[in-house]
Amino acid sequence: MGQxxxxxxxxxxxxxxxxxxxxxxxxxxEAGFRPVFIGARLEQEEFIQAAIETDAKAIFMSSSNxxxxxxxxxxxxxxxxxxxxxxxxxxxxxxxxxxxxxxxxSIEGRFKEMGYDRVYPPGVSPAQVIQxxxxxxxxxxxxxxxxxxxx
Amino acid sequence: xxxxxxxxxxxxxxxxxxxxxxxxxxxxEVDLDEAVEYLRALPPEKxxxxxxxxxxxxxxxxxxxRGGVATLEAMTQLLLCLQNxxxxxxxxxxxDSYSRRNMFQEAAAGLEESQRQGRSMLNGFxxxxxxxxxxxxxxxxxxxxxxxxxxxxxxxxxNTIAFVSGITEAIGSATGLALCMEYGLDLAQAIQDxxxxxxxxxxxxxxxxxxxxxxNNTVAAGTIAEPSLSIAYGVxxxxxxxxxxxxxxxxxxxxxxxxxQDLAGMRAQMKLAQHYFTKFGYDWSGLSQAVHQxxxxxxxDPARAYAIIVLSTAIAxxxxxxxxxxxxxxxxxxxxxxxxxxxxxxATRQVVDMLRGQEFPESPQLREExxxxxxxxxxxxxxxxxxxxxxxxVGAVRAHEAGLIEFPFSINxxxxxxxxxxxxxxxxxxxxxxxxxxxxxxxxxxHQEKLRERQRSEGLEPLEMLVRDLREVRAPFxxxxxRRLV
Numbered sequence: 001m002g003q004x005x006x007x008x009x010x011x012x013x014x015x016x017x018x019x020x021x022x023x024x025x026x027x028x029x030e031a032g033f034r035p036v037f038i039g040a041r042l043e044q045e046e047f048i049q050a051a052i053e054t055d056a057k058a059i060f061m062s063s064s065n066x067x068x069x070x071x072x073x074x075x076x077x078x079x080x081x082x083x084x085x086x087x088x089x090x091x092x093x094x095x096x097x098x099x100x101x102x103x104x105x106s107i108e109g110r111f112k113e114m115g116y117d118r119v120y121p122p123g124v125s126p127a128q129v130i131q132x133x134x135x136x137x138x139x140x141x142x143x144x145x146x147x148x149x150x151x
Numbered sequence: 152x153x154x155x156x157x158x159x160x161x162x163x164x165x166x167x168x169x170x171x172x173x174x175x176x177x178x179x180e181v182d183l184d185e186a187v188e189y190l191r192a193l194p195p196e197k198x199x200x201x202x203x204x205x206x207x208x209x210x211x212x213x214x215x216x217r218g219g220v221a222t223l224e225a226m227t228q229l230l231l232c233l234q235n236x237x238x239x240x241x242x243x244x245x246x247d248s249y250s251r252r253n254m255f256q257e258a259a260a261g262l263e264e265s266q267r268q269g270r271s272m273l274n275g276f277x278x279x280x281x282x283x284x285x286x287x288x289x290x291x292x293x294x295x296x297x298x299x300x301x302x303x304x305x306x307x308x309x310n311t312i313a314f315v316s317g318i319t320e321a322i323g324s325a326t327g328l329a330l331c332m333e334y335g336l337d338l339a340q341a342i343q344d345x346x347x348x349x350x351x352x353x354x355x356x357x358x359x360x361x362x363x364x365x366x367n368n369t370v371a372a373g374t375i376a377e378p379s380l381s382i383a384y385g386v387x388x389x390x391x392x393x394x395x396x397x398x399x400x401x402x403x404x405x406x407x408x409x410x411x412q413d414l415a416g417m418r419a420q421m422k423l424a425q426h427y428f429t430k431f432g433y434d435w436s437g438l439s440q441a442v443h444q445x446x447x448x449x450x451x452d453p454a455r456a457y458a459i460i461v462l463s464t465a466i467a468x469x470x471x472x473x474x475x476x477x478x479x480x481x482x483x484x485x486x487x488x489x490x491x492x493x494x495x496x497x498a499t500r501q502v503v504d505m506l507r508g509q510e511f512p513e514s515p516q517l518r519e520e521x522x523x524x525x526x527x528x529x530x531x532x533x534x535x536x537x538x539x540x541x542x543x544x545v546g547a548v549r550a551h552e553a554g555l556i557e558f559p560f561s562i563n564x565x566x567x568x569x570x571x572x573x574x575x576x577x578x579x580x581x582x583x584x585x586x587x588x589x590x591x592x593x594x595x596x597x598h599q600e601k602l603r604e605r606q607r608s609e610g611l612e613p614l615e616m617l618v619r620d621l622r623e624v625r626a627p628f629x630x631x632x633x634r635r636l637v
Binding site: 020025026030039041122123 | 571617
């Protein structure tokens with residue numbers, strides 16, 4: 001083993017739909033990261049606690065019941081309060097009610113304003129997420145290399 | 152109690168029964184000896200086991216829609232609509248999510264609110280809140296057998312109320328429901344909870360009352376499932392129920408809507424179920440097979456939804472299933488109306504009538520596919536038995552810990568989560584990554600080669616194929632996507 005693996009916390013925020021985040025977790029593992037899936041029907045605090053315990057560099061939250069505009073607020077502020085101000089926050093899923101009647105850039109903008117670094121709709125390519133993560137890790141933490149996949 | 156696959160003693164069952172019935176006041180109304188008399192006096196047309204016996208004798212496919220609303224009046228109307236306007240063979244009583252999860256205060260509040268507002272605020276009929284007398288009024292108002300569709304892992308209370316009220320079948324799946332529905336529920340606990348319902352069925356069977364158990368192992372949280380997984384979970388869960396004396400069991404097969412693979416899988420499932428029942432000395436004459444119309448995401452467009460219903464029905468009929476769980480053309484829009492559910496039953500009946508007398512022809516492809524599926528199924532079940540030192544229940548817990556068997560895309564933390572599936576170029580479901588499943592190199596290579604064919608033709612990365620397969624029953628060919636009108 002070369003450099004230590006980079007831990008990413010993944011889970012479902014106050015919801016049960018977990019297929020998307022499971023696929024992303026698999027892609028993270030393939031790409032050499034250490035994804036830690038912490039479950040479903042979770043509160044924001046549980047993600048933050050897990051990130052502290054594992055020294056994670058990013059939190060990936062999934063929400064597909066349309067309640068993210070209620071459930072995902074204040075996450076960035078809560079992270080900052082406990083000293084995780086720099087942590088990467090990714091959010092994905094069916095985030096709002098009646099998404100089909102709304103413009104994606106407007107949805108994305110709302111969540112970016114809340115402090116999320118990346119926001120994804122259902123069906124995003126896992127490869128895109130990995131590419132974004134590598135770019136963000138380099139920019140925020142100066143991490144340019146991820147441990148090789150040994151499988 | 153230590154987890155073991157052995158029949159509960161009368162003392163163990165009696166104690167569990169008293170504990171379960173103390174969970175809510177309506178439990179005090181339950182008198183099992185009185186229920187034996189009540190159920191013995193039911194006319195045969197109200198018996199799910201009798202319906203299956205007839206279906207097997209006459210080669211019928213029983214049509215079983217879904218549905219549940221909060222109040223007695225609305226639920227009675229719903230069932231009469233499914234019976235009279237749909238022509239359903241088995242009628243559903245779906246309990247609401249609170250009643251399935253023993254959240255009785257919430258269910259009671261939901262029922263009260265439904266009565267006040269004059270519309271259902273619950274997604275099902277709260278049998279525990281209504282109690283035995285009211286539930287009997289419901290079952291006595293229809294002329295078809297009923298099933299309590301309590302698709303959740305901890306349903307001892309609601310299932311007991313259902314049986315005592317004249318509902319002659321309930322859902323019970325030792326491992327499948329916990330793996331499908333719950334993140335934190337311990338697998339050993341889940342198996343014991345389901346042993347209760349199976350033992351209750353066995354207890355009635357010993358007193359001359361035949362009740363059915365729907366081993367609802369559809370190995371899908373709304374996803375695709377490689378057939379050997381449908382088979383393995385079906386066999387594991389039905390063996391555990393058989394040990395408790397449940398004779399009439401309906402095993403579910405999860406179709407992927409690929410004729411050759413599904414028909415091969417359905418045959419292999421019944422063949423292996425009979426093999427393992429015989430091996431352990433259980434009577435398999437009460438086993439029958441059910442197919443669920445597509446369990447994954449439905450299109451919002453009713454025309455496309457109907458197309459899925461039709462294809463599911465053709466596979467169920469040609470595969471010689473004895474029951475089909477019917478959906479509606481409104482499935483993609485939300486909870487369907489009673490009329491939409493009745494229309495789904497009529498569409499299904501139309502397909503059945505048109506296929507009457509037809510057989511799917513034998514072919515080398517069918518035989519080859521069945522041989523592979525059977526081999527995989529045996530490897531999975533034998534491995535579970537091996538790590539359980541011959542005890543299928545103990546083996547199920549240990550095999551999940553080691554990832555030697557996996558429920559596709561399970562939410563439960565007991566599931567290892569290393570295994571991935573995807574469709575090949577023809578739509579058959581293959582292992583994208585078999586994880587730690589006990590498969591030899593040749594089987595792994597077979598699946599890889601099938602998926603490479605699709606990769607070559609569609610030009611997609613493996614995980615992109617998977618994402619497409621999770622979002623639609625069958626995604627259109629990538630190039631054709633831009634040409635689609637909708």
